[in-house]
Amino acid sequence: MKLKPPSYLMLGMLRLGARSGYAIKKTADLSTKYFWPTSLAQVYPELARLQNAGLVSRSDDPHGARTRSAYKLTDAGETALLAWLRSPRQAPVQVRDEGLLRLFFADALPPEDQLALIRRVRESDQAAATWIRTEIIPLADAARQTDTRFPALVAELSADIYTYSAEWLARLEAQLEAELPEPDAHSRPASSPPTA
Amino acid sequence: MKLKPPSYLMLGMLRLGARSGYAIKKTADLSTKYFWPTSLAQVYPELARLQNAGLVSRSDDPHGARTRSAYKLTDAGETALLAWLRSPRQAPVQVRDEGLLRLFFADALPPEDQLALIRRVRESDQAAATWIRTEIIPLADAARQTDTRFPALVAELSADIYTYSAEWLARLEAQLEAELPEPDAHSRPASSPPTA
DNA sequence: GTGTGCATGTAAGGAGTTACATGATTGC
DNA sequence: GCAATCATGTAACTCCTTACATGCACAC
Numbered sequence: 001m002k003l004k005p006p007s008y009l010m011l012g013m014l015r016l017g018a019r020s021g022y023a024i025k026k027t028a029d030l031s032t033k034y035f036w037p038t039s040l041a042q043v044y045p046e047l048a049r050l051q052n053a054g055l056v057s058r059s060d061d062p063h064g065a066r067t068r069s070a071y072k073l074t075d076a077g078e079t080a081l082l083a084w085l086r087s088p089r090q091a092p093v094q095v096r097d098e099g100l101l102r103l104f105f106a107d108a109l110p111p112e113d114q115l116a117l118i119r120r121v122r123e124s125d126q127a128a129a130t131w132i133r134t135e136i137i138p139l140a141d142a143a144r145q146t147d148t149r150f151p152a153l154v155a156e157l158s159a160d161i162y163t164y165s166a167e168w169l170a171r172l173e174a175q176l177e178a179e180l181p182e183p184d185a186h187s188r189p190a191s192s193p194p195t196a
Numbered sequence: 197m198k199l200k201p202p203s204y205l206m207l208g209m210l211r212l213g214a215r216s217g218y219a220i221k222k223t224a225d226l227s228t229k230y231f232w233p234t235s236l237a238q239v240y241p242e243l244a245r246l247q248n249a250g251l252v253s254r255s256d257d258p259h260g261a262r263t264r265s266a267y268k269l270t271d272a273g274e275t276a277l278l279a280w281l282r283s284p285r286q287a288p289v290q291v292r293d294e295g296l297l298r299l300f301f302a303d304a305l306p307p308e309d310q311l312a313l314i315r316r317v318r319e320s321d322q323a324a325a326t327w328i329r330t331e332i333i334p335l336a337d338a339a340r341q342t343d344t345r346f347p348a349l350v351a352e353l354s355a356d357i358y359t360y361s362a363e364w365l366a367r368l369e370a371q372l373e374a375e376l377p378e379p380d381a382h383s384r385p386a387s388s389p390p391t392a
Numbered sequence: 393g394t395g396t397g398c399a400t401g402t403a404a405g406g407a408g409t410t411a412c413a414t415g416a417t418t419g420c
Numbered sequence: 421g422c423a424a425t426c427a428t429g430t431a432a433c434t435c436c437t438t439a440c441a442t443g444c445a446c447a448c
Binding site for chain 2: 009012097
């Protein structure tokens with residue numbers, strides 16, 4: 001059986017303590033989502049495949065009358081995970097960012113609209129950084145007590161990258177604003193402080 | 197007809213001067229690939245769809261005995277492109293990065309292997325930055341003479357982000373190296389300078 | 393008692409890639 | 421002459437998402 005990154009995501013999440021498919025998805029949405037998104041419709045069939053390959057074992061773990069399965073790594077699963085972590089092969093990084101795509105074509109816009117677009121992209125970068133810092137990093141930091149620091153490190157790297165990008169765009173914004181002719185009384189009130 | 201980001205990629209590339217489907221793909225591989233990858237098998241059907249919707253016009257443009265089509269934006273196509281550039285709606289950014297995924301689970305590895313992994317991720321970030329600076333930015337800079345500066349700006353932003361990420365990882369590497377116990381005579385010759 | 397969250401799955405469809413198929417042109 | 425590039429397209433497939441279907445547990 002051929003294992004792909006989503007397979008290792010399952011294995012890795014189980015190793016970090018997730019037990020059910022639902023828990024894997026929930027944890028992924030609060031951690032790996034920013035560099036490897038996952039949907040529930042991927043999780044369940046993938047766990048079945050891994051069980052079939054002997055990399056995870058499944059046992060009943062009912063919660064009251066509600067059925068639930070508890071998965072855990074087998075020795076073979078742990079071995080496969082470690083082998084992947086050590087493997088140098090890498091699928092090429094893939095990014096799909098509609099904001100950057102718009103920015104790429106922004107020459108078609110008049111200067112004010114260019115500025116508005118840059119501002120929107122910058123704001124969404126800032127929002128992503130803030131979200132990671134408030135929602136994800138606190139959770140990841142809690143795990144640091146158990147010899148598990150890389151989730152927090154990766155989250156910090158991601159947040160710092162978004163912040164860096166936002167700052168870069170803020171500088172660009174300032175440069176383009178400086179190129180604009182003085183705004184007239186119609187588009188901005190004359191009472192605005194000229195240095196604001 | 198519903199237009200998605202790939203549709204606007206086509207429209208935008210035509211506006212920047214690409215004429216054939218092949219040229220769009222070639223240009224995209226030297227520019228938008230890093231934030232919106234495209235394959236030829238997407239380009240041709242999409243151009244047909246856009247022609248059908250009246251957003252691009254197609255004309256024969258044979259090169260010797262070899263058939264070739266020249267596409268250009270119609271007025272409706274230009275309008276659609278501008279409307280999209282101004283539109284605030286944004287598909288969520290999507291990233292799939294196997295290196296970061298590995299890093300996320302790196303706690304499972306012994307310290308030396310953690311360092312090796314960080315080093316690999318850092319090196320691939322550096323390679324991406326270098327590639328953009330040597331292969332993409334010079335081309336984009338050439339276009340700056342024709343009132344087309346955003347392609348170069350976006351390429352610079354991308355390269356700077358990769359460089360920032362590589363530097364961040366280099367600092368992490370240094371920190372983890374400082375935690376390692378002194379390497380013994382087996383793993384490093386005793387004649388190595390102790391401060392190296 | 394009701395809404396939110398927990399929990400597991402399937403079906404259908406969309407988006408995008410690889411591989412295939414074909415052939416002309418150009419630079420070495 | 422031969423390889424790389426230009427050029428257009430299709431078919432099959434993979435991967436992933438959305439929507440559907442179902443039902444229990446818990447907190448308010």
